Amino acid sequence: MAVTIKDIAKRANVATSTVSRVIQDSPKISEATKARVRREMKALGYEPNYSAQSLANRMTQSLGIIMPEADVAIFQNPFFLESIRGISDLTNEKNYTMALVTGKTDEELLSRVKTMRRANRVDGFIVLYSKPDDPIVDFLHNEKIAYTVIGKPQQYVSETTHVDNDNYQAGKDVVCYLMELGHKHIAYVGADLERTVHKERVRGYRQALEEAGMTVNPHYIFGSEFTDDDISELFRLQPPPTAIVVGDDMIAMSLQRALHRIGIRMPEACSLISFNNLILADMMNPPLTSVDIDIFKLGYQAAKSLIEKIQDPEEVTKHIIIPHRIVERASCSRIEE
Template structure:
């Protein structure tokens, strides 16, 4: 029976990915480990196949793009669609291909990434989200794979490449914009609060209200990720109350569109009854009615910069630990009015 890479890994007491990278003479593997693995290969009579030997001189020129776990709703979010488009454009310019990694569960997503990594199908990965206690990041970090993140890392911030906006400042700017329009009863409606971007924008919202000496009311902070019937009931109760909010900071354009529709069903209109400011300035922001005032996070620039820096990392022209914080700006449209 032919000796396999798994046999070598077991005998040497290392992961199969370590054997693979030893074959590639990859810089991430220490010389001591390479020597040990090569001795085992010689002892067992293991000979890398032609594909593996070819990897020593060339990479797959493919970037794996990791989407958050979902049942398909991620492909309905304009932020992710525009990010994928931007990454694809930047990769094309660098003569790299793009492969998507997705899954309906964390285990399914992790399996997809492992298959890509161990099969040499991707030279590096871009993670399009950041959340707490993420098994995907733990795997990428433990395996010493080349990866970058769009967003602020929850962990390993000083050991990885990431490109982001200052989302705390953006959240603060959004709330301050409404305060300047004389709104004092401002709600915050977010998506998944396990996602760092949602939480960071909420922190900024809280800071703005606190500095304006306004109470941060817990019942003014909602999430649209709860069961739909319960979410509708909570929105209805909040906005039909006597001291209802007159304005909303929505964590992204999709959340803003959803809550705008719900307000309409209970007889409230935007911006006459409720002003809304959101984030991402996606294509939907200007197409919806009324057009959304939204904070532009420069998705095209985010996506191009993360590709450029990751490829520099892959091609060993960039050190590992690096972060880029990009600016944002408020794009004023029709969804906000002064009191």
């Protein structure tokens, strides 16, 4: 005769509802009770039927992962791969699956999110980015669909569970790091103000310079789209920058190539520091000093928070900050007066 949850409950001296919650890994059940129930499940050779349980709970045991508007660069960016790896690690623990949601425009993305939700293909969504006036976040919030955001949301901030770094502080920290090396003329390349993460980093950069009594030179600040001529013009300014803060490692890779083409040596003529600490940072020449934002943990915590919200709609809203640290490599050097 097949083993049932009633058999497990009797052996563990708990209610059948408790066994069900242990199978769902509910946060409402203590770790000690979970361990006792799982011991009995193992002793009796019980294998949970997740498909039947999902049907009974009207859940899909699946999460939708919403990418930014998709182009080739998005899929080549290791940030998204690493955050998805963190999500995958947690979903495997909880016996959930993932479904990527992509689109070339906001409208296409929104249409696919609506289709997935109305067809009951997923229980909730993780938004892998944050930007102002996002129609996808508007839809998720207004329809009361469970979701979490990686990054600081620009809508419904107090009501939205999100996982982020303190990007404002990180922006200040990199400037302070460069000033400790003696740099006074510090530019910023990659100021993509459409994305909240870059907006916050630029805000921190500006604040650190102002607190040090330095003027923020608007000609020192570039977006993520630049040419060799733009970078040459930057170094023709008086005084030219001796260091550059870069929006992220992918932009830094392009900037490093541009500096090489126009004959600016790193770090002798210009130091470079960036954000994200992707694997490619260690492979650049010279290796890139970068801020490690623990991308894996961003994804892991976003998935954990979402599943907790799915299992308990009354779960409190969380604002989780993942610590960052500067990883020093050879792209920055001390400057002598």
